[in-house]
Amino acid sequence: MHAHAAPLVLPAVRFAGVVRHFGAVRAVDGVDLAIAPGEFFAMLGPSGSGKTTCLRLIAGFEQPDDGHIEIFGETVEGLPPYRRAVNTVFQDYALFPHLSVGENVAYGLRVRGIGRADRDRMAREALAMVKLSGMETRRPAQLSGGQRQRVALARALVVRPKVLLLDEPLGALDLKLREEMQSELKGLQRALGLTFVFVTHDQSEALSMADRVAVFNEGRIVQVGPPEEVYERPATRFVARFVGSANVLEAREALALGAPARPSSLRPEKIVLLAPGAPVPEGAALVEARVTDVSYQGPVRRVSAVTGEGLALTAAVPATASGVMAGATVRLAVPAGAVRPMGGEQ
Amino acid sequence: MSLATLDLPAPREGLLRRLSDVLVRRARLLTLLLLLPPLLWLGLVYLGSLFVFLGQSVFSIDEFSGTIVREPTTATLLELFRPANLDILLRTIGIAGGVTLLCAIIAFPIAYYAARYAGPKVKAAFYLAVMMPLWSSYLVKVYGWKLLLAKEGAIGWFAGKLGLGGALEAWLALPLVGGPSLSVSYTGMVLTFTYLWLPFMILPVQAALERVPPHLIEAAGDLGAAPGLVFRTVILPLAMPGVVAGSIFTFSLTLGDYIVPQIIGTSALVLGQAVYTLQGTAGNIPLAAAFSLVPILVMAVFLTLAKRTGAFDAL
Numbered sequence: 001m002h003a004h005a006a007p008l009v010l011p012a013v014r015f016a017g018v019v020r021h022f023g024a025v026r027a028v029d030g031v032d033l034a035i036a037p038g039e040f041f042a043m044l045g046p047s048g049s050g051k052t053t054c055l056r057l058i059a060g061f062e063q064p065d066d067g068h069i070e071i072f073g074e075t076v077e078g079l080p081p082y083r084r085a086v087n088t089v090f091q092d093y094a095l096f097p098h099l100s101v102g103e104n105v106a107y108g109l110r111v112r113g114i115g116r117a118d119r120d121r122m123a124r125e126a127l128a129m130v131k132l133s134g135m136e137t138r139r140p141a142q143l144s145g146g147q148r149q150r151v152a153l154a155r156a157l158v159v160r161p162k163v164l165l166l167d168e169p170l171g172a173l174d175l176k177l178r179e180e181m182q183s184e185l186k187g188l189q190r191a192l193g194l195t196f197v198f199v200t201h202d203q204s205e206a207l208s209m210a211d212r213v214a215v216f217n218e219g220r221i222v223q224v225g226p227p228e229e230v231y232e233r234p235a236t237r238f239v240a241r242f243v244g245s246a247n248v249l250e251a252r253e254a255l256a257l258g259a260p261a262r263p264s265s266l267r268p269e270k271i272v273l274l275a276p277g278a279p280v281p282e283g284a285a286l287v288e289a290r291v292t293d294v295s296y297q298g299p300v301r302r303v304s305a306v307t308g309e310g311l312a313l314t315a316a317v318p319a320t321a322s323g324v325m326a327g328a329t330v331r332l333a334v335p336a337g338a339v340r341p342m343g344g345e346q
Numbered sequence: 347m348s349l350a351t352l353d354l355p356a357p358r359e360g361l362l363r364r365l366s367d368v369l370v371r372r373a374r375l376l377t378l379l380l381l382l383p384p385l386l387w388l389g390l391v392y393l394g395s396l397f398v399f400l401g402q403s404v405f406s407i408d409e410f411s412g413t414i415v416r417e418p419t420t421a422t423l424l425e426l427f428r429p430a431n432l433d434i435l436l437r438t439i440g441i442a443g444g445v446t447l448l449c450a451i452i453a454f455p456i457a458y459y460a461a462r463y464a465g466p467k468v469k470a471a472f473y474l475a476v477m478m479p480l481w482s483s484y485l486v487k488v489y490g491w492k493l494l495l496a497k498e499g500a501i502g503w504f505a506g507k508l509g510l511g512g513a514l515e516a517w518l519a520l521p522l523v524g525g526p527s528l529s530v531s532y533t534g535m536v537l538t539f540t541y542l543w544l545p546f547m548i549l550p551v552q553a554a555l556e557r558v559p560p561h562l563i564e565a566a567g568d569l570g571a572a573p574g575l576v577f578r579t580v581i582l583p584l585a586m587p588g589v590v591a592g593s594i595f596t597f598s599l600t601l602g603d604y605i606v607p608q609i610i611g612t613s614a615l616v617l618g619q620a621v622y623t624l625q626g627t628a629g630n631i632p633l634a635a636a637f638s639l640v641p642i643l644v645m646a647v648f649l650t651l652a653k654r655t656g657a658f659d660a661l
Contacts, residue, residue, distance in 0.1 A: 061564055081567040094565035098583045098656070108569035111579070159569060 010073045012037045012163050012195040013058055018067035020053055027053040029219030030067070035163075035197060037072075040189050042198045042206035045216030046242065051199045054216070055165050058197060060084045072162055082111075086163040087156035091171055093148045095140035101127070101151050102136030108159035126158035127151075129188070146177045153188075163195045170205065182209055203243045207231060215239050231267075235343050240265035245314070249339065253311050258285040259339035268302065270338035271315035273324070274331040283336035289313060291328045305330060400642075403635035412629055422632040426640070431620075435640055438617035441532060442600035445539040449547040449596045450589055452540065457548050457588075458581075461555035476545045484542070488609050491538040495529035495610065502528070525612060535611035539600050546599065547592035554588025555581070586657040593652075594645065601641040617641070 015033035019026065028050045035041045043051040056062040057069060060081035069076050076084055087108070095104050102123050103110075109119035127133055130150035140148055149169060156164055166185075170178045186209050189196045200206050206213045207227040214224045215238075223235040234240035237248045246265040249257070254264040272281065280286045289305035292312075300316040303324055307313070315332055317324065324330060357363065369376045404418045425431060460472045479487065494500045505514040518524040518531060525531030558581060566576040604618030615623070617637055624634035652658070 059564075059568060061568075080572075081564070082570050082572050086568075088565070088568045090561050090565060092559070092561055094559065094561035096562060096565075096580060107566070107571075107579070111566075111569060111571040111575050155569065 009037060011035055011070070012039065012072060013197065014068075014070040015054070015057075016068040018054075018057060018064045018069060020050075020057060020062055020064050026219050028057065028064075031219075031221055033214065033221065033224075035195060037195055038193050040186065040196045040198065040209060040211045042200060042210035042213045043216060044200055044203060044206040044213050044243070046201055049216035050219040051201075051214075051216040052167060055088070055167055055197060055199045058163065059086055059088050059165055085161055086165055087159060087161035088165040088167060089149075089152045089156050089169045091168045093140075093152040095148055095151055095155075097140055099140075100136060101132070101138045101140065101143070104140065104151055105136075105155045105158055107155060112159070122158055123154075126154040129157070130154045145172055146181065149173065149181065153185075157188075157192070157194075161194070163197060164189075166196060166198045168200055169198075170200075171202075178205075185209065207243070213243075215243060217242070233340050234265050237263065237265075237342065240342060247313050248342075249311075254339050254341070256285075256309065256311070257287070257334045257339050258336065260341060262341035264339045264341045266313070266334065266339050268314045268316040269300070270335060271313065271317075272333040272335065273303070273315060273317040273321055274333050276331070278331075281333055281335060284333040285336075287311075287313070287332045287334060289330055289332055291324055291326050291330055293326055294324055303330070305332065399631075400635050400639055402632050403639055405632045407630050407632055414631060422636050423639075425633060426636055431637075434615050434617055434620050434637075437614060438601055439644060441536060441539070441616065442597045444532075444536045445543065445600045446547075446593045446596045448536060448540045449544050450551075450593065453544060453547040453551050453592065454585075454589075457552035457555055460548075461552050461558075462560075476548050479541070480545055485605070487542060488538060488606055491534070491541060492529050492610055495527070495534040495537065497527035497529070499529070529610055530612060532611060535607060538606055538610050539596075539603070542606070543596040543599050546595035547589075550591035550595075551585060551588040554585045554591075558584045583656070586652075590649070590652045590657045593648070597648065598641055598645055601644065 011034040013033065013035040015031045018028055018031045018033075020028040027048075031050070031054060033054075043054060045051045053062060057064055058071070060076065060079055060083075064077060071084065071086060095101075096107065099107065102120065105123040105126050106119040109122055114122075124133070124136065127135060130153050132147060132150050132154065135143070135147070135151075140151065143151065149172075152169070169185075170181050173181060182205065185196070198206070198210065207230075210227060212224060213227055213230045214221045215230060216222070217238045223230055223239045230239065231244055234243060234246060240246040240248050244267065246267050249259075249264045249266055251261040251263055255261040257266070272284070274280065274286075287307050289307045289311075291303055291305045293304040295302045296319065299319055301319050301321060301324065303315045303317055305313055305315065313332065369379075402414070403422055404420070406415050406417075406419050406422045407413070408415050426435065456472075456476075460469055464472055496502070502511075502514065505511050514528075517533065518527065523531065523533045525533075528534040528537070562580055562584070563576055566580045567573070571579060602618050604616070604622045607616045607619055617640060621634045621637045624630045624637065
């Protein structure tokens with residue numbers, strides 16, 4: 001890089017005011033975005049929030065109706081997918097059924113005119129990287145979902161993309177496999193130092209894997225930041241509810257809990273269930289509430305309760321608190337600083 | 347009244363219900379009962395009579411009395427290789443091949459458009475347009491084509507208006523495909539067959555293309571393949587089973603037809619006409635049977651070759 005260049009590195013992907021509509025639907029409605037090189041970037045949002053369209057705009061399957069997209073400083077509007085140095089791992093893997101696993105992985109090399117011997121070697125190496133050595137001659141139909149996922153990954157990585165795009169790649173896998181693949185993907189990304197852009201509607205996936213998370217709603221990004229920040233300080237009601245399902249408090253409700261009179265969020269696990277007669281912790285606000293529902297969730301119990309003033313709260317309490325039942329009155333402590341003010345309305 | 351207090355009457359126990367119980371418990375019996383009538387039809391009535399007929403090809407005919415000699419011999423089958431008969435076979439296979447190729451070339455873009463771009467309404471119109479020619483009489487269509495192809499016909503007239511009269515003349519002057527006019531040339535015969543059998547090519551190709559997931563085409567582009575390469579390496583191989591299925595129709599329908607060649611084309615016989623003449627006026631059932639074996643063998647060879655080139659890998 002130039003010694004006198006601006007201190008900011010050239011973003012791997014940059015969106016400026018990008019708009020994409022389908023008929024009357026504004027799927028992407030003015031998105032600004034800068035993804036740093038080597039970053040593991042998650043786009044999180046409910047279905048129809050525009051995250052997948054953003055990914056497709058980077059890949060080139062969609063063209064923006066307005067705005068500007070750059071990949072490593074190169075303007076890509078109007079560039080078809082086959083002229084972009086990005087590759088995609090599709091949600092359904094999109095492996096070619098008429099080609100063997102080896103031929104699938106070598107496909108990108110074949111269309112680049114690389115000779116058979118070289119591409120066979122590179123495909124073998126890529127398959128070894130995703131722990132599928134020796135599977136070259138199998139057909140995609142003979143593989144399990146997790147194996148297909150790895151083949152799709154190897155096929156995208158073997159052509160050395162500058163940015164790897166992943167469209168809900170773990171969505172079709174069962175929980176155990178998904179957790180395995182999460183750490184493997186993360187390890188692969190670190191080892192390769194590659195920029196990963198990852199679309200998901202699963203907030204825990206986004207929080208556990210990403211360096212930064214962009215939360216999408218209705219075609220816009222409502223918050224971007226490291227996972228801790230997005231979780232701990234949700235910027236809007238939408239983020240508070242979508243990421244980790246927080247209690248959303250009106251200004252007066254926040255005031256009643258000893259916080260500034262601003263719309264705020266309160267994470268269920270921050271609320272402490274006090275044993276009868278136990279002292280209220282230093283600086284915490286005490287709330288008496290009647291339990292309306294308890295659901296057992298393994299490590300925790302989710303307790304829904306309503307205070308005398310009509311404030312509905314959900315608390316995640318240790319699962320060992322087995323005495324809590326619907327109809328009972330409980331004492332809940334809200335520690336100082338647990339109530340976090342939010343900005344926007346959305 | 348709450349739901350719990352509402353007593354539904356117990357279902358009546360009848361003969362049908364008990365029969366259902368038996369069939370549900372014995373799924374194999376149900377399958378057998380359902381398959382028995384079609385299997386009888388296919389196995390006995392259709393395949394049985396076909397094999398009895400084809401079996402005649404090992405008999406021969408007595409040259410003088412014209413009666414069938416019921417003694418196994420290879421003489422009748424070998425008769426197929428006599429120059430006159432071989433000529434008929436090669437001519438027919440050539441025409442069928444040409445028709446199939448032309449059908450595939452015309453059908454593919456239409457099928458591709460219908461499968462990948464047409465909306466529901468356009469698709470309904472597409473099916474209607476493709477099927478409609480099949481609703482009208484076969485003979486009417488063939489005579490219609492005879493008029494179109496005639497020397498003073500619409501095609502010649504259009505070619506003249508477009509200043510292509512010379513090109514048409516030049517084509518007709520070519521050996522083999524040419525002739526005095528389109529209606530008495532192989533070109534005309536191939537065109538007519540292509541028109542007749544085109545729906546049988548379009549529909550399977552369209553079905554095959556519809557089954558190609560759009561993501562696969564995107565993935566190929568994503569991996570760096572330009573559209574032409576995507577077509578060659580992904581779309582065409584995946585559509586191949588449909589093309590082969592369509593080819594089976596166009597090829598075998600052409601191989602067996604004996605009406606079009608009577609109305610359009612040269613006076614030289616094709617396979618269907620040969621069979622028709624042999625089993626009718628000539629009364630030579632063994633040779634007719636031997637001729638009828640040829641389309642079956644040709645199709646078997648065609649399918650074997652198609653399988654070997656990987657046409658069914660995508661299935």
